[in-house]
Amino acid sequence: MHCLAGDDAVRATNDDASECKRCAVNLGYWQDKFINFFIKAGERKAPEINRGYYARCTAVSLLMEKFLLKAGAEQCQILNFGAGFDTLYWRLKSNGHIVKNFIELDFPNVTAKKCYAIKRNKTLLEQIHSEDGEVKFSPTDLHAANYHLVGVDLRQLSEVQKKLADSEIDWNAPTLLLAECVLVYVEPEHIRSLLSFLSSKLPTAYFINYEQVNMEDRFGQIMLSNLRARGCSLAGVEACRDLASQQQRFLDTGWDGSKTWTMEEVWNALPREDRNRIEKIEFLDENELLQQLFHHYCISVGWKDQGPRLSLSELHL
């Protein structure tokens, strides 16, 4: 039995994430012409939060671009698990990167809101239209030529498989998979089933996962209790113990290899000129808090490299 209040609280985390992204974008941390179409302005966030979002978005984009470059963007598909109101499809398209297929999955309640926002916005709609096909909407799902948004609970593997088939997934295409702040909310056995299923079907794949880590110390425990206080069940937290557990989860579920970076490492790996620009946007009086946040989030990747060998183990920030 899943607690409904818990699932509702998890769905609400998307509003927080989207508000944070909107805040950082409007302050000039990075560019996103589309986020304002999905979420209204919320409170201004603390500089540490904005900087953390910048580091995460930049690192995910860097790894993604490296994968798309190696595999050839037009041959690739992207699967975004727990996508929320992420705007990646529109950002890629407006920068001229056309991928073969792009599939977003989230709870039906969240995808229904995203479908609604897309349907009534000309700019968003224009980008998913193509000459060779109409856009099909249901209240929770949307299917266009190379963009699919589907409502599904990631814990229901047979439903996930069906929704992926409805979205014309090509199991042989090189595939980039994303999960940003999602797996921590899902029970370990369901994540294992999903990761095993994906690794068994995809010969060439690169999974980028961003989430909490090092949760066993005092700061980690405070972060978890804040989330629990909002009603979120943190079912998947077992993999957040340390970097080794993050990697082991991929290795135990049939992936060829895995790597993990804390956000401290990610920040230090970003080009000096980017960091200088970001440091000038907002003054930080409390560097200690940012360091703590960076230490408690990580990017972990898992790869399958069984197709035309792409040396995916060499991809780095």
Ligand code: SAM
């Ligand atoms: N990935 C987006 C981002 O980074 O902006 C959204 C992150 S939000 C913190 C977590 C998302 O995961 C929510 O949209 C939530 O609905 C989704 N999610 C969590 N558990 C899920 C599940 N079992 N099935 C489908 N979606 C789920």
